[in-house]
Amino acid sequence: MAARDRDSLVSAAGEAEERALEAALRPKNLDDFVGQARVRQQLSLVLEASRIRERTADHVLLSGPPGLGKTTLAMIIAAEMNAPLRISSGPAIQHAGDLAAILSSLTEGEILFLDEIHRMSRPAEEMLYMAMEDFRVDIVVGKGPGATAIPLDLPPFTLVGATTRAGLLPGPLRDRFGFTGHLEFYSTGELELVLRRSAMLLDLKVNSAGFAEIASRSRGTPRIANRLLRRVRDWALVHKLEEIDLRAASAALDMYEVDARGLDRLDRSVLTALITKFNGGPVGLSTLAIAVGEETETVETVAEPYLVREGLLGRTPRGRVATAAAWEHLGMVPPAGAMFGETLFTLTEESAPELFED
Template sequence: MDRTNTQLTPELETGERTAETSLRPRKLSEFIGQPKIKENLAVFLEAARGRGEPMDHLLLYGPPGLGKTTIAHIVAEEMGVEIHVTSGPAIERAGDLVGILTNIESGAVLFIDEIHRLGRSVEEILYPAMEDYKVDILIGKGPAARSIRLDLPPITVIGATTRQGLLTGPLRDRFGIVTHFPFYDEQALFEIVCRSAAILGMVVESDGAHEIARRSRGTPRIANRLLRRVRDFAQVAGKAAIDDGIAESALAQLEVDETGLDRVDRLLLETIILKFEGGPVGIETLAAATGEDAGTIEDVYEPYLMQQGFLQRTPRGRCVTSRAYLHMGLTPPQKRRERGLFEEDDPKNG
């Protein structure tokens, strides 16, 4: 069933975004990977439909590109309701959120991307809306000001974030379902590449699909992007199908190595090794040394580097591992080989 997707905040519609949307599964049965998430969601959706109620509020967190937005759209589709899409940075004032909440239909899904970036005054409007389906509006100014409480239709709020730790406790506690998205394994990415290729009308041989999946950083969005770029190289080279040969040469041209590291990943590792003797180094110092944004390093690059064992966060800062030295073609210092740097992460570390 084709449900309305209302974009509440303006967003540039690029060719890449259009392609990404066309590849997005619309039903839970079409969603590849994340079996535990799918199993649990199937239960929550069936139970909500059986009661004739909106599904409980849902918080999705994890690195970018793992399917949080897709799941939000699937929930709306499976419940047979509309989805209204906005983001934390776009809701600048409490009045903006009030306008959204008072114009939303009963049972609908309100999807707030980057929900950790909501302002405190906006959050305070969201609390009673999520808990009691009510919103407080302040009428007038000064001593004559008075508060009016309006009833809202029951809805499902779905929040997505890459930084769950930045959510305030009161906001996090109002989500009845909290779901973490881990990275995907190679087999799931292989299936995603094959599905996307079929939708795009491409011929991809099994070894070519595996090569793309292997270098996709455990991330479907990256797998789909690399697939489209490899298609470009195959087309220009006059190849009718994508095999491992064209995939390897195209990905090498794109500077994506056999473990999925790209130029920026290698720059980060190289900077820590050569400029800071392997670390530790703080995030702001690392950002200044590489010219990359600190938030981008934390959200986009660090999760995969840590998951693959190239980087560790310690109470004193970021440190590379012996594996990072070897991957960069360097010999780990003796002291690093001996101690291993098995220190716990400290979220207070900059």
């Protein structure tokens, strides 16, 4: 399966058409937003206090893996504050002038959402410090000794920044946010609630077992859950099924190569190569990438995070290793004395009685 196909299923990235469908399923207010109970409670308090004071809300930083609802929360903040929303991203702002053009066109109370804010250029970042704190920017006109800084006052606005790598944000920028919320992966139960709401909006009939099956394969990510739900819907439509049950959901997701733990073809290829070609590791990342025919960055950023989180792959100073759970998931038995991380694992009659049977 090509990288583009993989993105349409279990990656948190998405094509334009997929994003349009996801937008239609987005909750419009905090009451409809499922999961992230602590963040919702804290954010609701911040917004309510701002409305009582009749002032713009404090700047908000949302961090966490992709697909958990950072963009949706930014839209909800604008809706809750009854304010217009301006959307941009860090990679699109490569010069201070780019940011100055956006800031100078903001209206009072407007919400400015910057996705992947950690990828903004350093000059623009430094301009943002003053804009966030003093609602003012200095526009530099000219170059060299004749350059002149012209101060420009800005109307009060709320910046909502989103990042998948909060550690890359410099301290001075992070400290200027009045509220910071970290989004966690969803439980299977929470994903079932997300799927039930989406199924209702899509006018789909799915029973409880079908919801549970799709949720269990969704990597703890609502965006992936909704995407898998639409693929299961397509499968049911072609097979002329009026209701999606456990058998239908399982058959559909198996066809799309998403297994019971949410692993796709790339994930299983990485584990299979690690076990069959390198005896479970340790092996270097570049060597492993060559073995599965993928780019190093693809293995590191697409496959590794979920495999490590699921306890199927370990990262050690000596390289990547397959854990005991990985061998078990692929239906294989690790050899006696296999290395798991930095610990020597020895099979005994108690740990693997099937190997000691007559």
